[in-house]
Amino acid sequence: MTLKFGVIGTGAIGREHINRITNTLSGGKIVAVTDVNNEAVKSVIDEFQLDAAIFPDDHSVIKDPNVDAVLVTSWGPAHEHSVMAAIEAGKYVFCEKPLAATAEGCQRIVQAEMKQGKRLVQVGFMRRYDSGYVELKRVLDSHDIGEPLMIRCVHRNTSSNENYTSDMAVSDTLIHEIDVLHWLVNDEYQSVQVFFPKKTKHALGHLIDPQIFILETKAGIVIQAEVFVNCNYGYDIQCEVIGEDGVAHLPEVSSVVTRKEGKRSTEILVDWKLRFQDAYDKELQDFMDSIRKTGKPNGPSSWDGYIAAITSDACLKAQQTGEKELIQSVEKPVFYQNTPQLSFKQT
Numbered sequence: 239m240t241l242k243f244g245v246i247g248t249g250a251i252g253r254e255h256i257n258r259i260t261n262t263l264s265g266g267k268i269v270a271v272t273d274v275n276n277e278a279v280k281s282v283i284d285e286f287q288l289d290a291a292i293f294p295d296d297h298s299v300i301k302d303p304n305v306d307a308v309l310v311t312s313w314g315p316a317h318e319h320s321v322m323a324a325i326e327a328g329k330y331v332f333c334e335k336p337l338a339a340t341a342e343g344c345q346r347i348v349q350a351e352m353k354q355g356k357r358l359v360q361v362g363f364m365r366r367y368d369s370g371y372v373e374l375k376r377v378l379d380s381h382d383i384g385e386p387l388m389i390r391c392v393h394r395n396t397s398s399n400e401n402y403t404s405d406m407a408v409s410d411t412l413i414h415e416i417d418v419l420h421w422l423v424n425d426e427y428q429s430v431q432v433f434f435p436k437k438t439k440h441a442l443g444h445l446i447d448p449q450i451f452i453l454e455t456k457a458g459i460v461i462q463a464e465v466f467v468n469c470n471y472g473y474d475i476q477c478e479v480i481g482e483d484g485v486a487h488l489p490e491v492s493s494v495v496t497r498k499e500g501k502r503s504t505e506i507l508v509d510w511k512l513r514f515q516d517a518y519d520k521e522l523q524d525f526m527d528s529i530r531k532t533g534k535p536n537g538p539s540s541w542d543g544y545i546a547a548i549t550s551d552a553c554l555k556a557q558q559t560g561e562k563e564l565i566q567s568v569e570k571p572v573f574y575q576n577t578p579q580l581s582f583k584q585t
């Protein structure tokens with residue numbers, strides 16, 4: 239069975255996903271597209287030679303009987319509207335982060351999905367599919383380094399654009415660590431505090447950069463997460479888990495080592511799309527495969543989107559107050575329990 243996708247939003251990540259569904263992955267086809275930007279739609283149809291209908295808005299894509307699943311890749315504030323409409327129509331949804339612009343919006347999606355009685359939504363938290371994080375989780379789950387005590391992680395980008403604001407350090411950047419870290423250690427967040435080190439000369443005037451987030455989990459693990467979006471040297475994701483019996487590191491991206499003129503060097507990626515390319519492929523392949531095999535998506539759920547949103551809200555509050563802020567504690571509904579772990583096989 240081919241899963242027929244309607245795409246809402248054909249900007250940067252929308253194009254990437256359209257390309258991988260059309261040219262790399264198996265079992266999916268783009269049959270409908272919409273974007274508020276008509277030029278973006280036309281260029282994507284031309285570039286990937288899509289045999290897809292162009293619709294004026296998200297509702298008409300969702301209502302199209304030819305569409306089995308909706309790919310929501312518009313900008314964040316528009317996500318809730320499209321996801322809610324897709325759930326009401328009983329259609330599968332792959333939604334890029336954030337699931338909704340607010341925790342209340344995510345909660346409405348969770349309620350709507352539970353009312354439908356079936357998991358329909360997967361959120362694009364692709365790091366759970368990255369082979370490095372999967373391997374790190376395997377080591378932690380095996381208790382090879384004992385109980386995790388501390389985590390140190392780093393999220394650095396070469397530079398940010400003029401539209402990037404200090405709160406986006408949370409909503410656009412840290413959000414990936416927020417999702418993947420509690421999944422890694424099977425724990426929940428309890429509090430967060432934010433520290434602002436000396437500002438880099440490479441950040442524009444309005445932006446606080448770098449920022450350090452200290453998150454504590456219910457089990458007492460202390461996480462130090464650095465967001466530094468004008469690090470000036472590349473796209474660099476690091477994660478080190480310090481356990482009772484040892485330390486485990488996220489593997490470095492493999493790169494050829496050259497020895498030349500008295501120096502040994504390896505390349506550092508500068509493009510985030512390349513760092514997680516395999517993970518993006520695997521998350522969408524898993525979305526299609528699990529729907530085909532089990533009738534529901536298998537990856538990060540609406541509940542995960544909601545947890546990310548309430549944690550992100552506390553981080554944003556902590557940015558403002560400078561105090562340690564508590565992260566709202568919520569009980570996972572039975573509906574989202576026993577969500578199978580990711581079904582894809584690492585190669």
Ligand code: NAP
Binds near residue numbers: 249296311312334363
């Ligand atoms: P983008 O390049 O700005 O693309 C978004 C596109 O959606 C634009 O063409 C925009 O048109 C259009 N759009 C906005 N509102 C719409 C609506 N209501 N209906 C239809 N189209 C609409 O942004 P992007 O970088 O692709 O990001 C899209 C989403 O993906 C964001 O939520 C972002 O956080 C997420 N994302 C996730 C990752 C990841 O690593 N998982 C990476 C990148 C992005 P205009 O340009 O005219 O506004």
